Amino acid sequence: MSFSIDxxxxxxIPRVERPPAADPSLVPVRLRVNGQDHDLxxxxxxxxxxxxxxxxxxTGTKKGCNQGACGACTVLVEGERVNSCLTFAIMHQGKxxxxxxxxxxxxxxxxxxxxxxxxxxxQCGYCTPGQICxxxxxxxxxxxxxxxxxxxxxxxxxxxxxDEEIRERMSGNVCRCGAYLGIVDxxxxxxxxxxxx
Amino acid sequence: MRTKxxxxxxxxxxxRLKVTGQARYTAEFPVEQVAYGVLVRSTIARGRILxxxxxxxxxxxxxxxxxxxxxxxxxxxxxxxDPSDKEPSASPTTILVLNxxxxxxxxxxxxxxxxxxxxxxxxxxxxxxxxxxxxxELAKLSMxxxxxxxxVPKKVLNEKPEVTQGNAEEALAAAPVKxxxxxxxxxxxxxxxxxxxxxxxxEGDDQLTVYDSTQYIFGVRxxxxxxxxxxxxxxxxxxxxxxxxxxxxxxxWPHVGLTAMAAKVxxxxxxxxxxxxxxxxxxxxxxxxEQRVALGADAEGxxxxxxxxxxxxxxxSNTFAEHFSFVTRHLYASPNFLIQQKLVRLDMVPNxxxxxxxxxxxxxxxxxxxxxLAYALNMxxxxxxxxxxxxxxxTMHVPFSSRHLKECFALGAEKFGWHQRNPQPRGRREGxxxxxxxxxxxxxxANKRSAEVKVKLSIDGTALLQSATHEMGTGTATVQAQNxxxxxxxxxxxxxxxxxDSLLPxxxxxxxxxxxxxxxxxxELACEDLKRQLLRLAVKHPSSVLHEANYDDLEARDNGLFxxxxxxxxxxxAVILAxxxxxxxxxxxxxxxxxxxxxxxxxxxxxxxxxQFCEVRVHEETGEVLVSRWVGVYDCGTILNDxxxxxxxxxxxxxxxxxxxxxxxxxxxxxxxxxxxxxxEYHVPVAAGLPRIEVYSLGIPDPHTPLxxxxxxxxxxxxxxxxxxxxxxxxxxxxxxxxxxxxxKLL
Ligand code: FES
Ligand code: FES
Numbered sequence: 001m002s003f004s005i006d007x008x009x010x011x012x013i014p015r016v017e018r019p020p021a022a023d024p025s026l027v028p029v030r031l032r033v034n035g036q037d038h039d040l041x042x043x044x045x046x047x048x049x050x051x052x053x054x055x056x057x058x059t060g061t062k063k064g065c066n067q068g069a070c071g072a073c074t075v076l077v078e079g080e081r082v083n084s085c086l087t088f089a090i091m092h093q094g095k096x097x098x099x100x101x102x103x104x105x106x107x108x109x110x111x112x113x114x115x116x117x118x119x120x121x122x123q124c125g126y127c128t129p130g131q132i133c134x135x136x137x138x139x140x141x142x143x144x145x146x147x148x149x150x151x152x153x154x155x156x157x158x159x160x161x162x163d164e165e166i167r168e169r170m171s172g173n174v175c176r177c178g179a180y181l182g183i184v185d186x187x188x189x190x191x192x193x194x195x196x197x
Numbered sequence: 198m199r200t201k202x203x204x205x206x207x208x209x210x211x212x213r214l215k216v217t218g219q220a221r222y223t224a225e226f227p228v229e230q231v232a233y234g235v236l237v238r239s240t241i242a243r244g245r246i247l248x249x250x251x252x253x254x255x256x257x258x259x260x261x262x263x264x265x266x267x268x269x270x271x272x273x274x275x276x277x278x279d280p281s282d283k284e285p286s287a288s289p290t291t292i293l294v295l296n297x298x299x300x301x302x303x304x305x306x307x308x309x310x311x312x313x314x315x316x317x318x319x320x321x322x323x324x325x326x327x328x329x330x331x332x333x334e335l336a337k338l339s340m341x342x343x344x345x346x347x348x349v350p351k352k353v354l355n356e357k358p359e360v361t362q363g364n365a366e367e368a369l370a371a372a373p374v375k376x377x378x379x380x381x382x383x384x385x386x387x388x389x390x391x392x393x394x395x396x397x398x399x400e401g402d403d404q405l406t407v408y409d410s411t412q413y414i415f416g417v418r419x420x421x422x423x424x425x426x427x428x429x430x431x432x433x434x435x436x437x438x439x440x441x442x443x444x445x446x447x448x449x450w451p452h453v454g455l456t457a458m459a460a461k462v463x464x465x466x467x468x469x470x471x472x473x474x475x476x477x478x479x480x481x482x483x484x485x486x487e488q489r490v491a492l493g494a495d496a497e498g499x500x501x502x503x504x505x506x507x508x509x510x511x512x513x514s515n516t517f518a519e520h521f522s523f524v525t526r527h528l529y530a531s532p533n534f535l536i537q538q539k540l541v542r543l544d545m546v547p548n549x550x551x552x553x554x555x556x557x558x559x560x561x562x563x564x565x566x567x568x569x570l571a572y573a574l575n576m577x578x579x580x581x582x583x584x585x586x587x588x589x590x591x592t593m594h595v596p597f598s599s600r601h602l603k604e605c606f607a608l609g610a611e612k613f614g615w616h617q618r619n620p621q622p623r624g625r626r627e628g629x630x631x632x633x634x635x636x637x638x639x640x641x642x643a644n645k646r647s648a649e650v651k652v653k654l655s656i657d658g659t660a661l662l663q664s665a666t667h668e669m670g671t672g673t674a675t676v677q678a679q680n681x682x683x684x685x686x687x688x689x690x691x692x693x694x695x696x697x698d699s700l701l702p703x704x705x706x707x708x709x710x711x712x713x714x715x716x717x718x719x720x721e722l723a724c725e726d727l728k729r730q731l732l733r734l735a736v737k738h739p740s741s742v743l744h745e746a747n748y749d750d751l752e753a754r755d756n757g758l759f760x761x762x763x764x765x766x767x768x769x770x771a772v773i774l775a776x777x778x779x780x781x782x783x784x785x786x787x788x789x790x791x792x793x794x795x796x797x798x799x800x801x802x803x804x805x806x807x808x809q810f811c812e813v814r815v816h817e818e819t820g821e822v823l824v825s826r827w828v829g830v831y832d833c834g835t836i837l838n839d840x841x842x843x844x845x846x847x848x849x850x851x852x853x854x855x856x857x858x859x860x861x862x863x864x865x866x867x868x869x870x871x872x873x874x875x876x877x878e879y880h881v882p883v884a885a886g887l888p889r890i891e892v893y894s895l896g897i898p899d900p901h902t903p904l905x906x907x908x909x910x911x912x913x914x915x916x917x918x919x920x921x922x923x924x925x926x927x928x929x930x931x932x933x934x935x936x937x938x939x940x941x942k943l944l
Contacts, residue, residue, distance in 0.1 A: 001228050005698035009435045011219035016227035021313065045269040045316050059225035061216015064390040067472040068877035072390055098601060100218035117208050120840045123670030123848060125215030126391040132216060159468025167884040174876065176390045176441050177670050178851030179844055180884040
């Protein structure tokens with residue numbers, strides 16, 4: 001269980017599921033994450049976030065506050081963004097859950113992942129998985145014509161994704177490193193790219 | 198000629214792992230059998246523990262141990278972090294929580310609950326009851342109420358707490374134009390999004406491995422080796438990916454030692470990941486401050502007297518006096534100075550460095566005061582600053598190694614359009630919004646610490662760089678790979694940099710904007726040593742084209758050593774090594790090279806500068822302040838990577854805006870409770886409400902530092918709050934001298 005620094009810096013650490021405990025009070029929970037089923041034995045009070053990180057071993061989803069204030073734990077449930085710290089794992093059986101690991105890999109990046117690298121939409125990287133998951137869903141919301149607090153014409157079906165709109169819609173995701181400009185530019189780049197297609 | 202790597206806006210080398218969730222932060226290592234620790238906080242500020250009610254906790258399913266001072270193993274005292282030590286311990290305090298029945302602050306960890314799962318540990322922790330004997334005297338919680346007990350500390354960092362030159366009070370009284378005001382700043386918390394966390398396990402009785410989210414690996418190792426009476430080399434500390442730090446992770450807060458202790462007791466790996474609330478109670482923040490700045494000038498605006506005195510707080514369990522007065526020692530010329538810092542000690546969690554400690558709050562006071570003086574003189578605030586440019590450092594009396602504050606203002610004023618500004622307050626409005634513009638100087642020292650670097654060159658044309666420094670998002674991993682690539686004439690893809698592990702060569706903590714120069718200098722020296730070794734190997738052979746070469750005739754280029762004046766004449770490293778039958782070659786070096794450094798250090802004043810410009814909109818009816826524009830220009834030497842340096846500036850300005858407008862840690866002065874200990878009530882900046890911040894750097898190399906560089910991680914915090922306060926004055930005619938500038942203060 002000792003990891004060399006070479007391994008750590010290459011990202012060469014295996015995903016390890018926590019072995020189920022022999023405790024009769026636990027309930028079976030099946031979660032479908034990134035297209036793969038995981039059969040877990042959980043206490044019903046385990047949050048989706050802890051189930052992902054501590055039981056399934058998918059640590060890409062981060063814990064920043066555990067109370068819905070930072071967005072680091074954002075994942076996609078049926079394509080919509082959810083703060084996984086605020087919801088119980090057991091409520092999400094039978095749903096499609098996508099985490100940062102399901103969006104892309106180091107060798108096959110999602111366009112937003114590539115854009116975050118190009119525009120330096122991060123520094124420490126800790127809020128980043130949440131930012132990217134949130135942005136993926138946010139762009140869908142825009143495509144769908146959902147209004148935000150700063151949308152001036154609530155009846156318009158076509159949202160103009162100004163900087164102000166991006167900033168407003170991404171404000172559930174805190175970046176203490178203050179990489180907001182890079183985040184806005186990353187999202188804009190991918191939005192323009194998608195619109196062009 | 199191939200292009201240099203240094204200066205290129207290279208993407209971060211760790212970027213792909215970060216954006217795909219493959220970068221493992223401390224709490225994320227899949228260590229078998231890991232148990233979870235949760236801490237119980239004190240709910241009084243000062244007193245003794247009478248009894249613990251731990252039965253319910255112990256009986257909670259899954260609980261492995263409940264530790265209190267009655268059953269916790271004894272640890273050895275550790276020395277408090279002392280900046281004058283060559284290799285200081287990372288301990289923020291000398292207090293050993295859980296080895297004492299004494300309570301020294303509200304929030305002090307008193308009990309550790311260890312259980313199979315996090316939920317079990319949290320539930321059990323919630324069931325612990327503690328009975329206290331509160332101290333007879335009232336806890337000391339208000340810095341201002343304790344003013345009468347304030348004292349002049351022996352040192353402020355490594356400098357004198359007082360500087361007097363001439364007679365500042367007399368000169369002030371005699372000055373035709375003067376201002377004299379008090380500025381206050383509240384406590385702040387760093388709040389990196391990755392909480393402080395530690396994962397520890399033991400092998401046998403004397404081998405300890407600790408994954409810790411730290412920006413000071415060797416300080417943690419030192420503290421733990423003292424605490425558990427271990428040989429330093431028997432403690433391994435790993436801190437590879439760090440989710441933000443901003444100073445807070447420069448100290449090993451009590452949970453670090455407690456995690457190691459808990460792992461020992463339960464005989465299994467244990468991790469403690471501090472809940473956000475504990476981040477306010479168990480991790481120290483920025484001290485509150487009260488500062489007096491009095492400036493006296495002649496009619497031309499030349500400063501005749503500069504007074505900067507005031508008060509900060511440390512705790513009863515530490516001694517750190519935050520150096521708010523340092524900026525005033527170096528920024529403007531004046532024949533008369535009176536600088537003095539005092540300290541009070543409170544029953545609160547020990548305070549610590551927070552991004553731009555000292556200068557962050559010191560520039561708020563000094564640069565607000567300069568703006569007030571400019572108005573008193575009816576002079577442009579930039580002009581006032583230019584008239585007080587010193588020829589030499591005004592209190593050290595040595596030249597600056599590099600100083601381009603004037604150029605910062607010139608470029609900033611042009612980018613911002615400063616000269617179109619009507620200086621009259623309340624001169625612009627749009628509907629209910631009053632619009633104002635402000636400026637301030639930025640200032641931060643360009644210090645160095647120590648680091649060792651090892652470099653290994655392989656026959657396949659790759660290089661491995663190793664140093665136990667840190668990457669908290671600062672860009673170190675990327676820029677030092679660029680640096681080594683240039684030193685060795687390789688392309689950056691051929692360089693791997695290993696950092697973040699105490700098994701690697703020693704490096705000092707990554708704080709105080711020192712890492713770029715320090716590690717950069719060590720990389721330079723190690724590479725030089727390597728190149729000299731290579732040349733020595735080549736020179737031996739008459740058949741080598743380098744046979745007659747001198748080191749100074751050559752340059753590293755295209756994977757080898759070539760003559761400067763004949764770019765095709767030379768040898769690749771592969772040829773040199775192959776001839777010797779060697780697979781690779783290593784070199785190691787320490788920075789600073791001692792003697793040379795000492796002399797340079799005394800001969801110059803090493804500082805970074807900058808000019809901040811902003812525009813604010815203040816809503817006349819609600820008092821809401823929005824920052825609508827920002828231009829910052831910084832003078833911190835050569836920029837190693839435009840992309841990562843720019844992010845450092847942007848992040849710093851953002852933190853400066855938070856400091857000016859939204860952030861404040863409230864202390865309940867009755868019992869030391871922190872009523873806003875969460876990210877929903879402690880407002881850090883979010884994307885909304887921030888402008889498109891523009892930052893520029895001059896990029897003028899410092900002739901006296903490695904690569905001509907300075908650190909760039911903190912300068913842009915400084916002056917930010919003052920620029921905003923100055924803009925708010927310009928917008929509204931109201932001078933706010935008390936941060937943060939919340940609506941209530943403007944109504
Ligand atoms: S961890 Fe879920 S919102 Fe912060
Ligand atoms: S990148 Fe560090 S918190 Fe966003």
